Amino acid sequence: MQSNSERDSSPSDSNSTIELQRSENEYDHLTNTIMEDLGQKLNRYKESQDMSSSHILHLPTEVLLLILSFVTSKTDLLSFMLTCRKFGDLVSGLLWFRPGISNAYVYKEMIRIMRIPPEKTFWDYKKFIRRLNLSLVSNLVEDEFLYAFSGCPNLERITLVNCSKVTADSVATILKDASNLQSIDLTGVLNITDGVYYSLARHCKKLQGLYAPGSMAVSKNAVYTLISNCPMLKRIKLSECVGVDDEIVVKLVRECKNLVELDLHGCIRVTDYALVVLFEELEYLREFKISMNDHITERCFLGLPNEPYLDKLRIIDFTSCSNVNDKLVIKLVQLAPKLRHIVLSKCTKITDSSLRALATLGKCLHYLHLGHCINITDFGVCHLLRNCHRLQYVDLACCQELTNDTLFELSQLPRLRRIGLVKCHNITDHGILYLANNRRSPDDTLERVHLSYCTQISIFPIYKLLMACRRLTHLSLTGIRDFLRSDITRFCRDPPNDFTQSQRDMFCVFSGDGVRKLRDHLSSLYHQQQQINRYVNSQNIGNLRDDGEALNEIFQYIANPATPGQLPPRVQELIEARRRNRNQEPIMTNIVNFPEQIRRLSLLPPEQQQALPQPIRQLIAQATASPLSFPLQDQEPQQQQQERGLGIPPVDNFSQVVDEGQEFDEDQEME
Numbered sequence: 215m216q217s218n219s220e221r222d223s224s225p226s227d228s229n230s231t232i233e234l235q236r237s238e239n240e241y242d243h244l245t246n247t248i249m250e251d252l253g254q255k256l257n258r259y260k261e262s263q264d265m266s267s268s269h270i271l272h273l274p275t276e277v278l279l280l281i282l283s284f285v286t287s288k289t290d291l292l293s294f295m296l297t298c299r300k301f302g303d304l305v306s307g308l309l310w311f312r313p314g315i316s317n318a319y320v321y322k323e324m325i326r327i328m329r330i331p332p333e334k335t336f337w338d339y340k341k342f343i344r345r346l347n348l349s350l351v352s353n354l355v356e357d358e359f360l361y362a363f364s365g366c367p368n369l370e371r372i373t374l375v376n377c378s379k380v381t382a383d384s385v386a387t388i389l390k391d392a393s394n395l396q397s398i399d400l401t402g403v404l405n406i407t408d409g410v411y412y413s414l415a416r417h418c419k420k421l422q423g424l425y426a427p428g429s430m431a432v433s434k435n436a437v438y439t440l441i442s443n444c445p446m447l448k449r450i451k452l453s454e455c456v457g458v459d460d461e462i463v464v465k466l467v468r469e470c471k472n473l474v475e476l477d478l479h480g481c482i483r484v485t486d487y488a489l490v491v492l493f494e495e496l497e498y499l500r501e502f503k504i505s506m507n508d509h510i511t512e513r514c515f516l517g518l519p520n521e522p523y524l525d526k527l528r529i530i531d532f533t534s535c536s537n538v539n540d541k542l543v544i545k546l547v548q549l550a551p552k553l554r555h556i557v558l559s560k561c562t563k564i565t566d567s568s569l570r571a572l573a574t575l576g577k578c579l580h581y582l583h584l585g586h587c588i589n590i591t592d593f594g595v596c597h598l599l600r601n602c603h604r605l606q607y608v609d610l611a612c613c614q615e616l617t618n619d620t621l622f623e624l625s626q627l628p629r630l631r632r633i634g635l636v637k638c639h640n641i642t643d644h645g646i647l648y649l650a651n652n653r654r655s656p657d658d659t660l661e662r663v664h665l666s667y668c669t670q671i672s673i674f675p676i677y678k679l680l681m682a683c684r685r686l687t688h689l690s691l692t693g694i695r696d697f698l699r700s701d702i703t704r705f706c707r708d709p710p711n712d713f714t715q716s717q718r719d720m721f722c723v724f725s726g727d728g729v730r731k732l733r734d735h736l737s738s739l740y741h742q743q744q745q746i747n748r749y750v751n752s753q754n755i756g757n758l759r760d761d762g763e764a765l766n767e768i769f770q771y772i773a774n775p776a777t778p779g780q781l782p783p784r785v786q787e788l789i790e791a792r793r794r795n796r797n798q799e800p801i802m803t804n805i806v807n808f809p810e811q812i813r814r815l816s817l818l819p820p821e822q823q824q825a826l827p828q829p830i831r832q833l834i835a836q837a838t839a840s841p842l843s844f845p846l847q848d849q850e851p852q853q854q855q856q857e858r859g860l861g862i863p864p865v866d867n868f869s870q871v872v873d874e875g876q877e878f879d880e881d882q883e884m885e
Contacts, residue, residue, distance in 0.1 A: 279304060283308075292309070295309065307342045310339050311345065312345040315347070315351055317351070320351075325362055327339060341366075341368060342368070343368065343369060346363060348373065349373050352374075355380055357384035360384040361388075364391060367392070370396045370397070374399060374402075374403055375399055375402050377402065378404050382406055385410050385413075386413040390417055394420060397449075398414070398421070398425070399425040400425060401426075401427055406426055406428065406429045408431075410432075411437060411440045412440075414444065415442070416443070419444060420446055421446065421447060423447075423448060424450045426451060426452065426453075426455075427451055427454065428453060430454055430455065434459065436457070437452065441470065447466075447472075447473060449476075451475075451476075452478060453480055454480035455480075456483070458478060458481040460483070460484060460485055460487050460488040463478070463484055467492050467496060473499065474499060474501065475500060476501070476503070481504065482506065482507055484510075485509040485510075486511055489504075489515075490514060490515070499527055502529070502531070503557075504532065510535045521549075524550040525552055528554045530553060531557040532557065532558055533559050536561070536562060538563065539561075540571075547572060551575065554581065555581040557583040559585035560586040564584075565594070566589075566591055566593055567594075569584075569594030569597060570594060572598055573597055573600075573601040573602060576602060579602040579604070581607045582608050582609070584610055585636075586611065587610075588612070588613065588614065590610075596620060599623040599624060599626070599627065600626075603626075603628065605627050605629070606632070608624065608630070608633055611634045611635065612637045615640075616635075620638075621649050622649075624649060631659050631661045633662070635663075635668060636666045636667060637666070641670065643672055643675045646671060646675035650682040650683070658685060660685065662686075662687065663679070665690060666691060666722075666723075667692065669695070671694055671696075676736070677733075680733040686729055687725065689725075689732070690723045690724075692720055705732045706721065706723055709721040
């Protein structure tokens with residue numbers, strides 16, 4: 215029997231147990247509910263993540279690469295690469311496709327990375343490199359650096375321009391694994407040997423472009439082997455290669471049918487025979503250069519029809535081919551009526567007949583080099599310039615028969631960018647002024663002007679040219695006496711290191727910021743001269759522009775701070791004349807005497823003299839330092855003044871030029 219205590223406690227205990235079980239069930243239910251909610255949310259999150267990622271990461275690789283190709287910033291590409299492994303695989307190839315080796319720091323880091331074994335890096339970087347350009351660090355590149363890039367199987371282009379410290383052995387080494395190489399540029403690489411050519415022939419069957427000027431040590435057999443094993447060649451430059459002769463050229467033409475560019479500069483063993491085969495069989499030829507070859511004559515076009523047989527040809531260069539004559543040029547224009555770039559410098563046998571033939575090219579002709587063609591004249595050049603109005607580059611250096619008439623026609627070319635008139639001694643101030651006055655547009659295209667040794671040019675026309683051509687970035691005035699002054703030469707660039715002392719003394723070339731500084735300096739001097747002229751006119755004491763010679767002396771005097779204590783030459787001559795004829799009275803003439811004007815200004819009250827411009831006060835002080843009066847000399851005819859090249863416009867229209875200059879300055883103020 216149960217005791218009373220047991221009977222009394224059993225109902226309450228059962229109730230407590232039931233409540234505890236109920237609480238546990240509710241807790242489990244609540245826990246399950248919470249977990250289910252969390253699970254549902256987690257599943258929804260995963261599903262959303264999968265859905266969002268599927269739109270990008272599930273795209274084909276080609277589409278992703280196309281999208282990433284629009285990202286030009288390497289910083290943004292690096293951010294993409296750090297997003298996930300798949301993006302990293304894609305972007306790493308874009309970043310290493312063409313390593314930007316542009317300075318010494320990147321150069322050192324590249325050496326360090328290339329020396330790390332592939333198994334210790336996240337990616338094998340050598341597989342990504344397709345284009346290797348070392349021209350920006352050419353002074354640093356050595357064989358040790360180049361060896362680090364051996365084993366790059368996907369290399370397509372190698373550029374070693376001016377890498378003079380590398381040898382042929384290191385170049386041949388990196389070519390061993392470059393089976394996909396399409397182009398290599400060895401311009402400036404010294405001592406190219408047969409090993410480079412044999413390595414290209416053995417390992418680079420897909421080669422399309424070879425630029426190897428200066429291959430003097432390369433044998434004929436090496437070139438022959440290369441041509442035989444690389445039939446896909448399209449562009450080849452074999453300058454100064456002594457092994458190149460007619461047989462090599464014919465072999466090249468027969469094996470490489472898709473050749474579009476060929477440079478045989480200095481290959482003196484090539485004759486007309488090879489050129490006949492070349493022009494007959496290369497229907498896609500666009501560029502051909504051969505120079506310093508006396509074997510080339512008009513017979514190189516023998517057998518070709520008098521029709522546009524070479525209509526794809528755009529660039530041709532016959533520099534220093536002394537036997538090139540009018541017949542060759544006339545035939546060339548018939549065969550290639552779309553020539554755009556022609557170089558006939560030092561072809562001394564061509565005359566105006568060639569220029570009349572070239573004029574038929576019309577708007578196609580953009581670049582023309584006729585330096586040292588001593589038999590051409592204004593007639594032929596002017597006819598050519600009138601018909602070829604799209605010319606951008608014209609070089610007529612050392613064509614000593616040319617005069618200002620050529621400059622008049624050059625000024626009419628709307629797209630002209632470069633002019634070469636070195637040693638054209640008949641060019642004078644009037645031609646330069648005409649050129650300047652006809653190029654007054656803010657959008658003028660003229661960028662480079664070469665006027666060295668044009669000894670009849672003075673300061674004022676160059677000032678006008680600088681003010682008219684605001685895009686001018688290069689101006690050469692070597693050998694022109696008026697510009698060899700310390701206040702002007704300080705803006706010149708440094709002469710080349712291999713110049714002699716006499717060449718350094720005559721050197722006067724302005725580039726870049728030096729052109730701007732020269733423009734500002736001459737503008738300052740010119741406005742000082744205008745200030746004097748205006749004041750003299752306002753005081754009704756004469757008109758300086760009536761005497762062109764005196765005006766030029768003022769300008770030259772003020773523009774030459776190196777000699778502040780000297781009087782202008784004409785004033786000194788007048789003083790000497792007065793000393794010889796002390797009692798002679800001044801002879802009044804109908805022209806204004808500059809010293810007489812200064813004398814009249816010296817009679818003004820001191821307070822008025824203090825108000826004068828500083829240059830005028832300086833001249834007054836120098837003039838009044840001597841008790842001598844200044845007699846007038848006989849007037850020099852205006853025509854003789856102009857013939858002497860005084861550096862100013864003709865006397866009658868000088869005021870007009872001054873006014874035009876003021877208007878132009880206002881128009882160009884915004885630039």
